[in-house]
Amino acid sequence: MDEKKENETQAVLESSADAAPDSDDQETDQGSESIDDTGKAPEKEISNRTPGSSNAAIEEGSESEITEETETGPGFSEFGATDQQADDGAGDAEVSEGQTGGKNIVPWSDEAPDGGDSATATDADPSIGDHEIADGEAKETDSFAASSEEKQQDTVAESAGKDQPEQQSDDAEAQTEALSDSKAKVKFKKKVPLAKIALTVIILAAVFSGFFIFDNKSNIKSAQKRPSKKAENAVVSKAGYEKTKPAIQPDDPNYIFNAKIKEISVLRETLLRKKEEIRQLQNYYREGIEELEKEIFDEMRSANAGTLLQALENKSIEFKLRTIQRRHAYMRQLDRPSDWINRACEDLLYLKRRAMVDLQVAEVASGIDMNMHMRHMNTAIEKYRPTADRLAVDMTNARLEPLENIWEQIQTRKFQTSNNHASSRNGVISEQVCRGVFSEVTELSEISVETAKCIAGMPGSDLFLNELSEISPRAAKYLFQWKGSWLCLNGLKALSPRVANHLFQWDGGWISLNGLTEFPAEIGQLLLQWPGKQLELMGLRYTDHSFDNIGIEYLVRWERSGGKLFVPREVREKMDELKRNSA
Amino acid sequence: MIKQIFGSCIPALLILSILSNPAAATTRKTDALEQKIIEISALRAKIIDKIDQGIEMRAFLQDQLKGLRDEIKAELNRNGISAHPAPLENLRINYNLKLIRHLRAYIDQLDKRIAYFQTGHERLNFYLRRIKDEIAIINTLQDLEIENLIGRIDTVLDKFIPETDKQIFDAFDIRLMPTEQVWKEIVPKPIETIIFTGP
Numbered sequence: 124m125d126e127k128k129e130n131e132t133q134a135v136l137e138s139s140a141d142a143a144p145d146s147d148d149q150e151t152d153q154g155s156e157s158i159d160d161t162g163k164a165p166e167k168e169i170s171n172r173t174p175g176s177s178n179a180a181i182e183e184g185s186e187s188e189i190t191e192e193t194e195t196g197p198g199f200s201e202f203g204a205t206d207q208q209a210d211d212g213a214g215d216a217e218v219s220e221g222q223t224g225g226k227n228i229v230p231w232s233d234e235a236p237d238g239g240d241s242a243t244a245t246d247a248d249p250s251i252g253d254h255e256i257a258d259g260e261a262k263e264t265d266s267f268a269a270s271s272e273e274k275q276q277d278t279v280a281e282s283a284g285k286d287q288p289e290q291q292s293d294d295a296e297a298q299t300e301a302l303s304d305s306k307a308k309v310k311f312k313k314k315v316p317l318a319k320i321a322l323t324v325i326i327l328a329a330v331f332s333g334f335f336i337f338d339n340k341s342n343i344k345s346a347q348k349r350p351s352k353k354a355e356n357a358v359v360s361k362a363g364y365e366k367t368k369p370a371i372q373p374d375d376p377n378y379i380f381n382a383k384i385k386e387i388s389v390l391r392e393t394l395l396r397k398k399e400e401i402r403q404l405q406n407y408y409r410e411g412i413e414e415l416e417k418e419i420f421d422e423m424r425s426a427n428a429g430t431l432l433q434a435l436e437n438k439s440i441e442f443k444l445r446t447i448q449r450r451h452a453y454m455r456q457l458d459r460p461s462d463w464i465n466r467a468c469e470d471l472l473y474l475k476r477r478a479m480v481d482l483q484v485a486e487v488a489s490g491i492d493m494n495m496h497m498r499h500m501n502t503a504i505e506k507y508r509p510t511a512d513r514l515a516v517d518m519t520n521a522r523l524e525p526l527e528n529i530w531e532q533i534q535t536r537k538f539q540t541s542n543n544h545a546s547s548r549n550g551v552i553s554e555q556v557c558r559g560v561f562s563e564v565t566e567l568s569e570i571s572v573e574t575a576k577c578i579a580g581m582p583g584s585d586l587f588l589n590e591l592s593e594i595s596p597r598a599a600k601y602l603f604q605w606k607g608s609w610l611c612l613n614g615l616k617a618l619s620p621r622v623a624n625h626l627f628q629w630d631g632g633w634i635s636l637n638g639l640t641e642f643p644a645e646i647g648q649l650l651l652q653w654p655g656k657q658l659e660l661m662g663l664r665y666t667d668h669s670f671d672n673i674g675i676e677y678l679v680r681w682e683r684s685g686g687k688l689f690v691p692r693e694v695r696e697k698m699d700e701l702k703r704n705s706a
Numbered sequence: 707m708i709k710q711i712f713g714s715c716i717p718a719l720l721i722l723s724i725l726s727n728p729a730a731a732t733t734r735k736t737d738a739l740e741q742k743i744i745e746i747s748a749l750r751a752k753i754i755d756k757i758d759q760g761i762e763m764r765a766f767l768q769d770q771l772k773g774l775r776d777e778i779k780a781e782l783n784r785n786g787i788s789a790h791p792a793p794l795e796n797l798r799i800n801y802n803l804k805l806i807r808h809l810r811a812y813i814d815q816l817d818k819r820i821a822y823f824q825t826g827h828e829r830l831n832f833y834l835r836r837i838k839d840e841i842a843i844i845n846t847l848q849d850l851e852i853e854n855l856i857g858r859i860d861t862v863l864d865k866f867i868p869e870t871d872k873q874i875f876d877a878f879d880i881r882l883m884p885t886e887q888v889w890k891e892i893v894p895k896p897i898e899t900i901i902f903t904g905p
Contacts (some may be wrong), residue, residue: 400846407842411835438825442832453839460847511849519851592834593750596758616747619755640744 417547456516467507575602596621627653647677665693752870811880
């Protein structure tokens with residue numbers, strides 16, 4: 124009886140397993156035929172392909188294999204091998220299910236509910252071994268058997284039932300039992316290894332991911348390289364895959380070459396954009412250097428520093444000189460990726476042009492090896508992907524220019540600029556402000572006591588000083604005597620108690636401090652003395668440790684006194700919570 | 707079982723893969739540098755306060771010093787005392803000189819500490835500029851070695867943060883000038899000559 128059941132089940136499984144490899148064979152054969160035979164491949168077949176290994180093989184090999192086939196025609200060997208594998212798999216239910224991919228989802232999905240049951244059983248008694256589960260059908264409860272029976276009936280109805288409906292109606296119960304017995308065996312045998320494999324893959328993936336995350340630079344670089352490669356590969360393979368389909372159509376034999384040429388163009392454009400970014404970065408450093416030179420010149424003039432030694436005694440000048448020195452090094456180091464990109468762009472342009480010319484000439488000439496172009500273009504695409512590794516600048520080995528040289532350059536510049544009465548940007552604006560011209564006051568990034576005194580007399584209701592990243596208490600004392608209503612200081616990243624003391628004695632009604640990430644209780648206490656109407660603190664970062672960094676209690680008290688506070692949602696929630704608790 | 711495995715592992719894998727992608731790595735680096743900007747800015751604000759406090763105190767002490775000097779000069783003019791041992795017998799002058807010695811010592815200490823904090827302030831500004839420069843590189847080239855920079859910044863922060871939590875200087879460390887030297891600085895030269903070099 125058992126043997127009979129097993130045979131029947133085996134027959135059913137084999138029939139479904141056979142169906143799957145056949146379909147796979149059809150796909151693969153169709154693919155090979157279509158290459159050879161002018162694209163009779165039905166769209167449905169191609170579109171139904173799952174992104175499995177066979178597809179990957181086709182994708183990877185598509186361009187070279189297809190072109191080889193076009194030329195020499197022996198490309199069938201690979202497809203033949205695939206067929207052979209599939210055919211071999213057909214003989215064995217387990218192997219065939221594993222190999223046939225999409226088509227075999229049906230038996231696997233049938234197993235899934237049972238798998239859930241068996242998993243529950245296993246969970247209930249973890250001591251039960253795999254063999255016990257596989258062999259222990261007799262130990263299973265009636266309810267389990269009943270539920271599996273129902274599911275098996277569904278299974279039969281869906282899979283085997285389609286092929287042999289009459290047989291099923293005649294001997295449904297016997298078949299169901301047979302199926303439940305034999306499939307359960309097959310199922311448990313397969314499920315346990317599958318679970319193990321899945322677990323192993325997950326652990327391996329987790330280990331690799333952890334390795335890539337926690338290792339430092341090299342790994343970050345490789346991690347950057349890989350996904351970008353992956354992403355580009357994804358684009359390429361997707362595009363390549365999509366384009367291999369039209370490529371096998373007889374009316375457009377050059378499609379694959381055009382696609383590759385387009386890919387080269389896209390890569391070149393990417394590189395050119397990157398080069399432009401690097402150029403802008405160098406300009407940013409150059410402008411920064413010029414501004415620092417002007418600032419040094421101004422300070423030299425006020426400190427009467429005529430020699431480098433005198434200048435180095437002034438720490439402000441010394442650090443500015445060192446910043447110039449470092450920026451010079453950055454600019455030189457950036458030449459390397461810029462040169463690399465330049466060379467890459469020229470190479471790619473040459474390859475593209477040559478391929479395009481040969482593609483045209485091939486229409487009227489023989490002996491043109493387009494495969495060679497494909498190989499060269501593929502190599503170039505691999506070689507010139509702008510990964511972080513290839514663009515990296517190594518500042519550890521950067522040669523720093525002697526400070527003496529930089530000093531001499533500034534001295535030379537000094538003569539040029541002194542004639543033009545030029546000075547640093549802040550210096551120029553400060554002079555304008557003190558002459559009563561306030562048009563550029565918003566661009567001030569540093570403020571002296573004298574400038575603050577001048578700004579205090581500025582007419583108008585709004586004062587925007589968002590470029591200021593800090594202010595001294597002495598400057599604050601004068602600045603906050605300005606008569607206006609709205610003061611914007613969003614560039615301030617931190618507020619010292621002394622500055623806060625002056626700020627919160629200001630007469631205006633609206634202060635914006637959206638650059639502050641912290642607002643400690645010490646500052647909060649000072650806020651209570653301010654009779655203003657609105658305070659913006661949208662940059663506050665509330666974390667679990669923010670108890671010390673943000674004086675919520677003082678913010679609440681200030682708001683209760685009639686002020687309106689603009690804070691991020693998290694801070695607002697905490698404030699509301701505190702209000703509720705105190706109420 | 708499989709559902710449980712996938713249910714727990716797939717989200718973990720997703721998170722890991724998100725963290726390990728290059729954009730995330732770049733963001734982590736810029737975030738680390740942005741965090742350092744905040745830390746440096748907070749410290750600079752404290753240092754500015756210290757400098758301001760020091761300058762304010764120095765101005766106060768200099769005012770006091772000037773008052774004491776004026777008082778000594780007035781006393782000398784009133785009593786016609788010129789030789790060094792003689793003024794010390796005048797209690798007002800004697801005590802004023804002692805006070806001046808202390809004030810001078812405090813001012814010297816304040817000068818040193820103000821210079822120290824100003825150097826720290828400039829050094830932190832130097833690092834701020836560098837951080838901004840390196841963020842620009844990271845944004846363009848997707849990568850840059852920053853561990854070294856962060857290490858250096860941490861060293862500077864570790865050095866300066868405890869200093870800002872302390873008083874500006876410790877009076878225990880002061881060194882008092884000799885009275886003669888104070889006297890030399892206060893009394894006009896002709897008298898000084900009389901006192902120390904003889905008639």
